[in-house]
Amino acid sequence: MSFDPMAVAIDWLDAYRAGDIEAILDMYAEDAVVHCGCGDVKTITGREALRAHWVDRLRDYPAGKLDDLNPSHDGTVISYITSTGVMTALFAFDAAGRIKELNCGPSH
Template sequence: MSFDPMAAAVDWLDAYRAGEIETILEMYADDATVHCGCGGMKAITGREGLHAYWTDRVRQFPASELDNLHPSDDGTLITYVARHGIVSVVLTFDALGQIVSHTCGPSN
């Protein structure tokens, strides 16, 4: 069975919508980086940083429904509805199917 980055992106959004922080964290490689442009650009690395980021995201910026999903040059582009509008996220994955890069920001 081969890895499906589109399905993994949907699984990621499902875990986010459910507030399952530990499930979300398990999806990230140990050396993953999040570049978040929501509310000002920031870069998050390391397990502690990711845990703090996701704890805040789930509480302050919950995701609701899927807006769009398609492959991108760098990975998978997923857009979803959040409290303050549509958010776009590009997820890139390693060979094991873990997220190595997550870049997000408000959708234009």
């Protein structure tokens, strides 16, 4: 592995906290899939759908500080604070270190 999965997750949270939608989108693989369990459960694919998702997320649920960060069997798990509570995101990466799959939602 030529990248640090935990560093990528921190970079993602930093871009999210900064509201940098272009930096966030650049972190995703072209065929990325996001499974979002925030509110209505939905699956997001494609760059324009990801952009629309992030426009809403940045406006309605800005990220705050890091809560926890751990490696997982195929990526990284990060939890962070938003205005609605603690959220958890499970990342899986492609060989280049781009986000291939993201599963996110409220921590339980």
